[in-house]
Amino acid sequence: MNELITKGKSAKKAAKELAKLSTEQKNQVLSAMADKLISQTGFLLQENEKDMEAGRKHGTPTAILDRLALNPQRILDMAEGIRQIIELTDPIGETIESFSRPNGLQIEKVRVPLGVVGIIYEARPNVTVDAAALCLKTGNAAFLRGSSSAIHSNMAITRLIQSVLENHQLPVGCVQLLEDTSRETSDQMLRLNEYLDVLIPRGGAGLISHVVQNASVPVLETGAGNCHVYIDDKADLDKAIRITINAKTQRPSVCNTIETLLIHQDWANRHLKEIVSALEEHKVQIKASEKARTQLPHLAAATEEDWATEFLDLIIALRVVKNLDEAIEHIEQYGSGHSECIITENQVAAQRFLREIDAAAVYHNASTRFTDGFEFGFGAEIGISTQKLHARGPMGLTALTSYKYLLHGQGQIRG
Amino acid sequence: MNELITKGKSAKKAAKELAKLSTEQKNQVLSAMADKLISQTGFLLQENEKDMEAGRKHGTPTAILDRLALNPQRILDMAEGIRQIIELTDPIGETIESFSRPNGLQIEKVRVPLGVVGIIYEARPNVTVDAAALCLKTGNAAFLRGSSSAIHSNMAITRLIQSVLENHQLPVGCVQLLEDTSRETSDQMLRLNEYLDVLIPRGGAGLISHVVQNASVPVLETGAGNCHVYIDDKADLDKAIRITINAKTQRPSVCNTIETLLIHQDWANRHLKEIVSALEEHKVQIKASEKARTQLPHLAAATEEDWATEFLDLIIALRVVKNLDEAIEHIEQYGSGHSECIITENQVAAQRFLREIDAAAVYHNASTRFTDGFEFGFGAEIGISTQKLHARGPMGLTALTSYKYLLHGQGQIRG
Incomplete structure (x- = not known):
């Protein structure tokens, strides 16, 4: 069984666990994640250096190398980003609407996680932390696919996050990184409808357009701004x-x-x-x-x-x-x-x-x-949607949620 | 230029006109549509008979022929369906949220049409009326693709609707039917991102799965229920x-x-x-x-x-x-x-x-x-969404809307 299927299955299973967590439990995990990143600064820098070295060897432009580089301050910033997400109101479980029908049926519309969120992104390793934290806060499993140029940094970050998950008796399927960064496997991920509820591409116009054109999984399109x-x-x-x-x-x-x-x-x-x-x-x-x-x-x-x-x-x-x-x-x-x-x-x-x-x-x-989630007061930003379905403009935590209807009856049948 | 591009362009242009209409104007058009269908019952029956004859010749099963058939009562029912849509509250223009930021920027979130809605459906001609009326009420242009087995009925209905549009000085691009029902053209429609904002497949599991697998235009998936x-x-x-x-x-x-x-x-x-x-x-x-x-x-x-x-x-x-x-x-x-x-x-x-x-x-x-839009009290139903993005469960008029943010400033710049 290939990596996509194995990880897809475990993400789907993990999503069910995540949906049951209380806000307090989720915030405890997030807090431990922030601490872990800081305490493992040495390990992160060492793994990041492998990507930097490979980048220099391949003649990667300085501007891109700069985006790829980690340093103690950037690691502190990533941890601070997680702490800001802890402070945000948890949207999950909120009753959006509640009404009753003439037959006595009570209908409640409640906010729930999307399930498994696939995120495909380019070089910067801080997106790994950001995406994992936003998904965790909203009870979603994160299925991450970063670029090969940041693979060692992304794997190191993911390993630290997963060790925190295990310490909290949570499945590692909550946050996973696709380690096979081949184009072929990435393209298969775009069609993994059985396991992914949504795909969010984060990066340049080329990446986004490739995802939109080739995905059968529903896509939240972000990006291009003329x-x-x-x-x-x-x-x-x-x-x-x-x-x-x-x-x-x-x-x-x-x-x-x-x-x-x-x-x-x-x-x-x-x-x-x-x-x-x-x-x-x-x-x-x-x-x-x-x-x-x-x-x-x-x-x-x-x-x-x-x-x-x-x-x-x-x-x-x-x-x-x-x-x-x-x-x-x-x-x-x-x-x-x-x-x-x-x-x-x-x-x-x-x-x-x-x-x-x-x-x-x-x-x-x-x-x-x-036009920015923070400037709008959302406290976080998943991206800025340029499509009209689901979410438009800056997307905060609620863009990572769906809803379900709960119907409370006393034996009602349809006539 | 082929039919898809021509009609896509005119739909996009018409959508801009539709977005500006008042609720009263839209209801007047809808009311005239209902009257027109009834007054042209003879024409509709005559065109429908062409589809019935072709169906009988091809040995179409009686159950399917029955779904395809029009009669005076069914035409009255279609008109009655439009009249019910007239009675519904128009969601367009509603201020969903309104807030201000510490810098004095006033942000308003207002409900707007999706733009151009593509609907791909199977045999029953009443879907043509239903889809056109729901789109019109929500200020969306309807780009319809029915099945070849109902082509004469669908063309006749569309012609009547377009004559009503013209009588109200509205472009025929508001409601259009794709007359080329070949599989190839239908598949091109699934990738018409430049002109379509969303695709809604209505029909059997095969149709829906084909659309989900092959569309690059965002899809509202409806249907399968185990x-x-x-x-x-x-x-x-x-x-x-x-x-x-x-x-x-x-x-x-x-x-x-x-x-x-x-x-x-x-x-x-x-x-x-x-x-x-x-x-x-x-x-x-x-x-x-x-x-x-x-x-x-x-x-x-x-x-x-x-x-x-x-x-x-x-x-x-x-x-x-x-x-x-x-x-x-x-x-x-x-x-x-x-x-x-x-x-x-x-x-x-x-x-x-x-x-x-x-x-x-x-x-x-x-x-x-x-689980039904009418039973939930929505007054109409576009379908029952089985995906988690945008809308889930029974979809009423608001599922055919998006929103935009209006920002009122006094010279604010970002620091």
């Missing part, structure tokens, strides 16, 4: 500059950063130069539409492809539009339904934008960088 | 017989009907004969475990396969179990997570069963036949 700020005719200059600069430069490599700036032509006639200067001061490279270049010919020209590109870098596409209609049309055509913002003092325009734009988070006069 | 009644040691005889007979015989061909009866051995020692007699009186064929046959040797023997079979007929598998643990284990192994019932006067046993059984609907002392 986000826009639209500066309306009646935008306040100071707000427009502050929000645009923040939304583009505060952390250019993440999904809630904007990639295209749309500007109403009348506002552009008054202030294009000022906003362009502000962007240039922040070292943002600008790719501009023809109308913008008529005014400022030194700007590079944008291509059709630029409107559709998630630069994830200090690069922005800039288009001067006729009006709100053209801005909405542009976003409909190129946006990825993640985060979209209008800057305006005109309430009618703001209301129209908020109502008509179809995205997970639609902003009026605030930076798109707030 | 449901159980467990008669506990402390079950009341009268309730046990009434519920078992109702859950098995009231409508044997549907998913919330039970397929296996589990009986505690002590209860079986007292009452096996009575419950078997009751089943036999209702012409139910019994396939029994060894323990049951020791007591009543005239019963046919159950095979391993029987425990896993959805008979959808007047056939039941019957197993005498040692205790509640063995009953729970049996259900965990063979159940499909649809509807499960315990009959007992022992509250402790009932609580354990309700807590531990992982199914969409878990019953104490009531027939599993109540």
